[in-house]
Amino acid sequence: MKTLVPDCAALQAHFALLRSELASGLIERDEEIDLCLTALIAQEHLLLVSPPGCAKSLLLDSLLKATGGSKFSILLTKFTVPEEVFGPISIQGLKEDRFQRITNGKLPEADFAFLDEVFKASSAILNTLLKILNERTFDAGEGSLRKVPLKLCVAASNEWPAPESAQELAALFDRFTLRKSLSPIRSQAGRKKLLWNREHTPKVSVHLKPTDLEAARRYARELPWSVSAQEALETILKDLAKEGIQPGDRRQFKAVGIAQAYAFLHGAEQVEPEHLEVAAHVLWDDPREQPQKVAQVIARIANPIGMRLNQLLLEVEQVLSSTDVRKLPETAKAAAKLGEIDKQLSELKSNDRVTRTRNYVREQLRQLKLASLEAI
Template sequence: MDIRTLHDCLADLDRDMLQRDAAVRVLLLGALAGEHVLLIGPPGTAKSELARRLHRVFAGARYFERLLTRFSVPEELFGPLSLRALEDDRYERLTDGFLPTAQVAFLDEVFKANSAILNALLTLLNEREFDNGSGRVVVPLISVVGATNEVPDDEALQAFYDRFALRVPVEPVDDAHFAALLQLPAELPQPCPRLEAQALEGLRTRAAALPLPQSVLEQLVEARALCAAQQITVSDRRWRKLAALLQVQAASRLAADDADATVSPWDLWVLPYVLAARPAQVPMLRDWFLAGVGQAVPVDVLWLVRATEAFEKQLEIETSAPASSDDEGAGKLALARAIAGPGAHNVGQGLVRMVADQARKRYSGLHLAARGAQVQEVLDRAVAALQAVQATAEAMRTQAHAHAWLPPTWRDAIEAVHRDNVRTLAQLRARLQGVAEGFAELPVDPALAAVEPAAVQILA
């Protein structure tokens, strides 16, 4: 498997599947790693379509699908009893065409099956073996996709629930995509068979040899602490499965002879679907990834905002300050407006402007220079902060686009935060530049004593 094949498989799986980019990536990754995936969501959210598309990605793979109920019997999944074997006192099933001979399977409402079926499924899913009569046979299973409307609360079902290493919430499309949903073609396009089941062992062997770099290990330690703080219980086995999924991602992106292959922090996007015990926990773990790996955190500009507001207020005060305290200037301005009248022409308006300018307070050159220096100090910090967030935004955008597995909706969410950060700092820079220009345009009286103004007070 090469990077081009990976891109093509993901594009096929995602085509015309609205808001399912994370689900299709989890399904394909699970299959490559030999793990089972549980889709959790209400009826009519394309869970069966996702499973059927996964099957079609694998050339020649046998497929099995069944809706389970409390009345389902083992024969529906594992095949009927062999009458010929019974004649020889052997209790064996004819499994051809049933789950024990499938490579990809979809089990809808999987938790509604009775204990006889669930017990048999436990061995089949975990060990890839099936007890048929007095013998145990190896099954060719790649991945089972289970579906359920809700997570089971029954303690007896927890062992079976844990067999699904990846658990993905699937919700109806939102309002923003509703119109697109109504315009989808009646016959959705299906994936091309691009993968060979026989090649998976080579991929998994290559993946197992890839190291976990220190940066990834540190983030996993951080994730473990987060889970503990949120009271999310994660077994040692599940942490090991997560590590293996990270390695498979890395191996699938790189050439078979790439000796420098390593796991990337961006591979951790799959972490919420492994660690979350409930669908409601996925958003919190997703936000952890977006902030920790994508650095999608709103920039802290509180001090800069307060500094900008303080200088804007000071400029307003100094711009509107009268020339003297006896209101002489204000009286002259009122007289000029009265002379000009409401329908004044250019001459009258010019008189008002001239008198208004004379009524304004004058400042020394040193005052203007000092104010300009004070604003420039803050402006320099704003420019430096803007350059930093621009560099971070570009780096995150480049890395996110380079990672084939990252869901596009996650990438867009990361880019949106960085765009907002750049926009916020650009607006503050523009406001400070306006303040600097405003101080520079204050009227100057060269005859005034050169007194440096007190620094503008900025709230902490």
């Protein structure tokens, strides 16, 4: 019986619904949701760096509700042994003079993996992990490599690799095509949702079959590039070189596939300059200064609207955090400022992100007015 694969537009609609459902539960994690889904579509891996408790594991668990499959999760330390990750050595095999691992329930048989504190693993684990992540193969001891079903690995760390260990961890660091630093919830609205909503696990109704994921990868790889997007990427790489940032050839090549997956995820028919925003999480090697510089260069060249939105959102949060709603003059001043920001947003070229931002600003303005009425 032939398996029917949904057409591109229908599949994009499924992903759009999934993004919405995930965002409804995961507070202020829209960008991380997009990166996780982009990595899944592009068949790459994602590294998230943040303090504990920023919903890194919950993101992958929520995604699993839509995709199904098995998950392997582990907190790595310098004392973690390979048997905990790849499976114990078969005693029966040793009796028969064979070295073989029993991989049931371990990383080599997982569809999804969450590796917490990944940089603390021993070299014995890292060397085998590299092949699983990059080539998706594993030698259990039979003497031949076999394919692993791994679709996506999300790794986490509380900190970036220390400079003194950067060289040792360089190969592993490079296996994560997408890399991002997370912050705790910042906005006033997000904090209220965190404190007073008792359930933050997303309710997911979308179901993506393995054939859907494979079709999504194929559609994304086939997505054409607009001339302006090609020119923007070439300009970005030139300007980064002027800043002393020169990502390797492999990372540049992978940025193309990541941008295609990101464009597909956003329902586009071709890659446009604004889709290069995702490359800010790809085109760098040193986490200390380069990510911010890369993001600035990409925003200036490929996505000035996105750059402006970020600036206006920062202004909104500064206004809200500095306003005492019990004082009517302060509230009136804050409302006027939000009204001015809303007007500036109305002058930007309309897209989904602009619309979401305007809706957010208007909701904060409404909350301010309600609070001022209650204070009277």
